[in-house]
Each structure stands twice: as structure tokens, then as C-alpha cells.
Amino acid sequence: MPAYDPTIFEGAAAHYRSGRPPYSQQLEAVLAEEVGLDGTGRLLDGVCGPGILTLRLAHLFQEAVGVDPDAAMLSEGRRAADDLGIARVRWVHALAEGLPEVAPGPFRLITFGQSFHWTDEARVAETVYDMLDPGGALALIVHTVEGRPKPQSPGPPPIPHAEVRALVKKYLGSTKRAGQGFAPARTHRFEDVLVRTRFGPPQSLFAPGIPDLVRDTESVLSGYFSMSSSAPHLFGDRAEDFAREVRELLAARSPDGVFWDWPGDTEVVLARRPR
Template sequence: MPDGWRWDSTLFRGSAAYYERGRLPYAPGFDATLATALGLDGRGRLLDVGCGPGVVTLALARFFAEAVGMDPDEDMLAEAQRRAGRRGVTNARWVTARAEDLPAGLGEFRVVVFAQSFHWTERDRVAAAVLRMLEPQGAFVHISDLKNRPAEPTPLPLPDPPYARIGDLVRRYLGPVRRAGQGTLADGTLGREDLVLARAGFGDFERHVVPGGEVVHRGADDIVAYVFSRSDSAPHLFGDRLGEFERDLRAVLRQASPDGRFAEHLPPTEIMTWRKPRGAR
């Protein structure tokens, strides 16, 4: 985990209710791209570690006999279960646990996925546990928005959300160092998953980028939900100043777009996969 930070149960406290509305979806077709890359055919089991409200679990469940979503936040799992019911997904189940609890008696899996969650874990320990849990030639999958993407060629029809000013406002309330649960992330979140997975013994790396670019229209309530869906601006961090912060946040949004309408380009989705080598235990 990031130096000087340790996980605690307040990391996303109060964020589950805002997640689905606030977060942009992954690029269309990311699930089919992964299914093609791994030759998924409705057999085997999926484990989604740090599944949150089940966004990726539910998108991929149709490619497996069973999908297991795991997260330490019970509110996130309750939201995932509600979303599964709305979507008619019947082959998913939900487990309250941390990645560091693996294997947690969960058995063997064809695919284990981390969607923007691996950086919150003790990565070397977790990668070693996942290697043991995978079936022969099973896959470790990392999914995230593409970082450092090029500028979009087409202009937006509406103002884009004022994320820089929102960040300034959050820092004015919570301090200059990014908050994370009861601690802070002085150096941000971690990268270089390739080095971690190589140390664990994974191989056959592949990278796929699913194009985004579609224009997504957003309202002020959507941007507020986005802010409260984040670990570094989760509602509990503001304490008794939450109402005051939201008033100031909405004032920033009105200044950027008086009618409260925004637009942004959907980012590409990056999918990285590693295989369990033949003969590995």
C-alpha cells in the first residue's frame, strides 16, 4: 500500500449511494473485449476484488458460471445486490472481505479482476494469493481508465466540469494532502502493476485499450455525486461541515455553468491481463 497509509473501514464510508450516478462508465464494449481476449465462454468462476457496487462484476457475470464480488464495505455490497436484482443477474454473489483475506475459502477461479482497486491492497501479498487461487492458465486482470490520454479532437457542446476548482475546494476544506479514510496519501496511489505481477510469477502479459470519446451529458447533481463517490472527498470526511461544503460545491458548479449542464468525453478503458504460468501452483 502507499507508504505511511493503512487501510481502514472508513475509506469509502457514505460513498456507495453516490457511486452509480457519479462515476462515468467504462468504455462501451470493455466487457466483450475482455471476453474475447481471454476466450471466456460461460464456464468457470470470476472473482472481482474490491468490487464496490458491482459495476464490473455485473458486466462480466454473463461470461461465467458464477461471479463473486468481494469488498470490505457492506454498503457497497448492498448496492451491488440491489443492482443485480434490477438487472436480473442471478449468478452473482457478494462476500464481505478485504483482499488481504484471500484466499478466504473462496475456491478456484478462472479470472480474478481488480477494477481500480489493486492500489488499495498489500499488492505483493495479494498477487501471490491470487496466483494460487487461479486455475491453470487463469488470468489476473487489471481494469482502469486510461491515464495520460491524448486530447479529444472534438469540442464539447457544453462546459466541462470544473474539476480543478473542485479539487481546490476539497483541499480548502480537508487540507493539502489527499485524504484516504483516517489517513492521507502524501504520494498519491501506486502504479507499476507490471513489476508486482512479475515478482509474483505471472506471465503472458497483454494490454488492450477500449476506445472512449463519446460525449456524456452531466447535470450538477451528477458532479456532486461524483465528488462524494471518491475516497478523498467521501461525505464523512467533512463532518459537521458537509452541508457547507456542498453549498460551496454547488456555487462552484453554478459559476462554471449557470444552468447546471456539463459535458465530458468518456475516457478509454485500459485492460491489462497476466496469465498463471503452466505448472505454477
């Protein structure tokens, strides 16, 4: 696991909430049912970014704690919590590898949304096992397209991802970037790591994705700027040129300026601590 590079999401935080497609609308219900959430206990969102999961799930607990090493992400989370009037959240500026000291347990649920891969997975899994209530669970949450049934577009054209990615390549080169270096190649699944920890083999659950998600041009562009592989800092003084080319491409593909997005179903890789 390479050392944490604080520039991986530099400039991305402001784009994250408007640029990332939401998880399934049934995610709360699935987690509440599976883990027996009833408004008591505590949530730890282990890599919270701008608090997407932290704020969606906070009402299911007495207290929620979000941990992230990126101060700009935490500011976005705080701002969204204020806007939504959610007070029961504590934000911690730290790496997941700083657990348990940075956010001592116990917790009923510990989540990692599109983020466990950024951590030292085996070490963090073993650490959080000891931070869970007996009967509590670790939930690794991602969008999954592969193998999932794809719905029909409600009308607008799909986001032309292949063409936008070609523009990213034109500006940043063909090797996927991340921070000051390149994105590490991924050769394993979360399951492969968890099975070798005290959690043992996890369960995989699917909550249906939003079939008719429609996004505008600025949201699509923000989605790209929200990713470590096309974060604003990577473009340097050419960020505006890239944005202009993406806007031109999107205008040509959808004169109405709206696109259908299918991020997939929401997959929950759930690992439990026995009672």
C-alpha cells in the same frame, strides 16, 4: 502496506454508481476476446465496491463472486443486481487479503477495477495466481487519460475539476486525505509489481472510452463524494456547505447544468496464468 481502515469510503457507497463515469462500452468484448469468455467458468471481482464490474461481466460466466470489506458498498451491489435481475452473483464481505479462503477458486477471470492499489499488491497477485484456471487471467482495470487521444466535447463544457478540487482543498486541506489519515504516495505502477510475481510482465490493452459522456451537476458532485479523498465523512457537519459551494460553482460554469466528462480510455493490465 498500512492496515485496512474501514472508514476510507464511509458515506461514499450511495454516491458511487451515479457518480463514477462508466468504463468503455467495449470492455466486455475486449475481455471476452482476450480471455476466451463463453458463459462458462467463474468470475472473481476481487475488490468489487458496489459491483460495477461484477454486474457488467456476470453474463459472461456461470457464476460471479464480488469481494469487498465495505458493507454499504456490497448493499449497493445487491440492490443493483436485484434491479437488473442478475442472480448469478455471490457477495462476500471480506478483504482481498483474506483470499483464497474467503472465496475459493478456481476462476477464469479475476478483476480489480480502480482498486488493486488498495490491496497488498504483491501478496494478492501471488495468491490469485493460484486461484486461476490454467489459461485464466488477472485484469487490473482503470481509466487512463495520460497519453490517450482526447476526443472533442459534443457541446457541453468540461467538468471544472481544477475548481472543484480547489474547493476540496479549502475544506480538507492540501494533503490528500483517506480515512483517518492521508492517502499513501504512489511511486510504482501495477506492471512493476506483477513483473516480480509468477505472472511475469503483463500486457496493457486499451478499450476506447465513451467520447460523448454527459453528466449533470448531481452526478458530478456524487463523483467527488464517491472518492476516498473527498468522501462525505471527511467533511463532518460541513458536507452540506461543501455540496452547496460545488452546486454554485457548477451552475456558474454550465447554466444548463450538464457537463462533458472524459475519464479517458479504459486500460486493462492483463496478466495470464499459462495453460
